[in-house]
Amino acid sequence: MPSTYESPSYIILIVKGMKYMTIGLRDWLISISQLESIGRKSLAAILPHIEDIASHSTSSHLFPQIPELTSKRLKKVKQLTTEEVIETKNKLRELRVQTLTIIDPSYPALLREIADPPFVLYARGNLQLLDLPAMAVVGTRLPTPYGKQVAFRFSEELDRAGFSVLSGLAKGIDAEAHRGSLAANGHTIAVLGSGINVIYPPQNEELYKRILERGLILSEYPPGYPSHPLHFPARNRLISGLSQGVLVVEAAIKSGSVITVRCALDQGKEVLAVPGAIVSAQSQGTNRLIQEGAKLVTSISDILDEFPQYRIVEMSKELTDNQLHILDILENTKKTINELVERSHLSVQQILSELLSLQLQGKVEQLPGSCFVKKT
Numbered sequence: 001m002p003s004t005y006e007s008p009s010y011i012i013l014i015v016k017g018m019k020y021m022t023i024g025l026r027d028w029l030i031s032i033s034q035l036e037s038i039g040r041k042s043l044a045a046i047l048p049h050i051e052d053i054a055s056h057s058t059s060s061h062l063f064p065q066i067p068e069l070t071s072k073r074l075k076k077v078k079q080l081t082t083e084e085v086i087e088t089k090n091k092l093r094e095l096r097v098q099t100l101t102i103i104d105p106s107y108p109a110l111l112r113e114i115a116d117p118p119f120v121l122y123a124r125g126n127l128q129l130l131d132l133p134a135m136a137v138v139g140t141r142l143p144t145p146y147g148k149q150v151a152f153r154f155s156e157e158l159d160r161a162g163f164s165v166l167s168g169l170a171k172g173i174d175a176e177a178h179r180g181s182l183a184a185n186g187h188t189i190a191v192l193g194s195g196i197n198v199i200y201p202p203q204n205e206e207l208y209k210r211i212l213e214r215g216l217i218l219s220e221y222p223p224g225y226p227s228h229p230l231h232f233p234a235r236n237r238l239i240s241g242l243s244q245g246v247l248v249v250e251a252a253i254k255s256g257s258v259i260t261v262r263c264a265l266d267q268g269k270e271v272l273a274v275p276g277a278i279v280s281a282q283s284q285g286t287n288r289l290i291q292e293g294a295k296l297v298t299s300i301s302d303i304l305d306e307f308p309q310y311r312i313v314e315m316s317k318e319l320t321d322n323q324l325h326i327l328d329i330l331e332n333t334k335k336t337i338n339e340l341v342e343r344s345h346l347s348v349q350q351i352l353s354e355l356l357s358l359q360l361q362g363k364v365e366q367l368p369g370s371c372f373v374k375k376t
Helices: 025-033 040-056 071-079 082-094 127-131 145-160 173-182 202-214 231-241 257-266 281-291 300-304 321-329 337-344 348-360
Strands: 003-005 010-016 019-023 098-101 120-125 134-138 164-167 188-191 216-219 245-248 270-273 334-336 364-367 371-374
Touching: 019 082, 025 040, 025 082, 025 098, 025 120, 040 071, 120 127, 120 202, 127 188, 127 216, 127 348, 134 145, 134 173, 134 231, 134 257, 145 164, 145 173, 145 300, 164 173, 173 188, 173 202, 188 202, 188 231, 202 216, 231 257, 245 257, 245 281, 257 270, 257 281, 270 281, 321 337, 321 348, 334 337, 337 348, 348 364
Parallel strands: 134 164, 134 245, 164 188, 188 216, 245 270
Antiparallel strands: 003 010, 010 019, 098 120, 120 216, 334 371, 364 371
16 A cells, blocks of 8 residues: 655555545544544644644554543544545545535635634535625524515625625524525525534425525534534534624524624624514514614615625626626536636636626526526
């Protein structure tokens, strides 16, 4: 079994017949993170030693001492084999689950800034949505008709204004936020409190599938991991961490949305709230947030005014050279973002920006599967 070593990434080339498989430090980190009783605190202690752990598997390299770990946890890490790492990598590939680890350059920059970032993120869908500015839209699981309408409308308008819409796929306001975004460009991100392929609540299965076609599903829990009440407060820190701000539509005084707001404030994010009827229990939390200093929101302009750096200027009738080039590529065919990047030689960010402008002008339409086509 030949192996090569490259700093800062440790790589093993596994030869089976004529097939090669590359195993890197990120693969070891993913497998270790899935070990029983290894949580974020343990991973924080393990990460500085990940290279030595990987080296130990293929050589006489001494296994590192990690005093922060109990002997039981250290034993679990030490017993992890290269074959098990390969098995984990193959399983994720078979399930079509993408991963982002904290040692990857593509790991979301906003998450690196929070106090307890996840060491591994599992993803399904369009990872390029992480390049867009994001607004979290959260609220009660038991919304009024008013709350549903407001969540849907603001999410649709945020999407059309160039934001991705983040929420937690819960019933109620979360679901309406995702649906509103899907009614526009589908730039919505669902952050789960369960494994990436475990749909909770089950009644949102169809919504999950719709998001998968055009948006992005994220979780810090591996495939098959069941939901648990304790996962949702942890999930909420990711919803706020990935966003520029948090919009609360309807929330009771002791709503789970208050946890998201607390996370947002700890992370230095903007908190915005939609006022509601003073006789409605579902609006007591949002009304109190406004009293305590949250930005009162009654229109999309109230949100965009807080984030002028992301506001899309009114488009002129003349198309830019880049936009004309993209339209030429899309003539009589559909293309993914990656295909447009390859054909146009523009960056992903440039393509996303130009596509959004073209969509707002009615020149381009997004299809399921993150494909784009020229409108006729």
